[in-house]
Amino acid sequence: MYKFKISIAAFMIAALPALAHAQAAPPASTATPNIDKRKVEQQRRIDQGVKSGELTEREAASLQKGQAKVQRMEDKAKSDGVVTDKERKKITHEQDKQSKRIEREKHDRQRK
Numbered sequence: 001m002y003k004f005k006i007s008i009a010a011f012m013i014a015a016l017p018a019l020a021h022a023q024a025a026p027p028a029s030t031a032t033p034n035i036d037k038r039k040v041e042q043q044r045r046i047d048q049g050v051k052s053g054e055l056t057e058r059e060a061a062s063l064q065k066g067q068a069k070v071q072r073m074e075d076k077a078k079s080d081g082v083v084t085d086k087e088r089k090k091i092t093h094e095q096d097k098q099s100k101r102i103e104r105e106k107h108d109r110q111r112k
């Protein structure tokens, strides 16, 4: 038992630098670089659509709600400290849906 305790202590000491490092950088388990990139890109498309007049205020507001939904899904997925593959797929699927909505609203010739 004594030996066992020693080895645990040794492990903890050995693991300390790794833990410190994990706290400094965002933990990979909740990193969602592709989702974040698409979020920025979709926001840019919505903003651009408002500027060009392709999107009405109402359409933009509705699309903005879609973006908020994606954000809520992402926050929820991250809340337990791990974004699983399943959660990633779900969020990505929602982003696919939102992307198509943006595309549709920008080309429905509704400008008022």
Ligand SMILES: [Ca+2]
Binding pocket: 076, 077, 078, 079, 080, 081, 082, 083, 084, 087
């Ligand atoms: Ca999760």
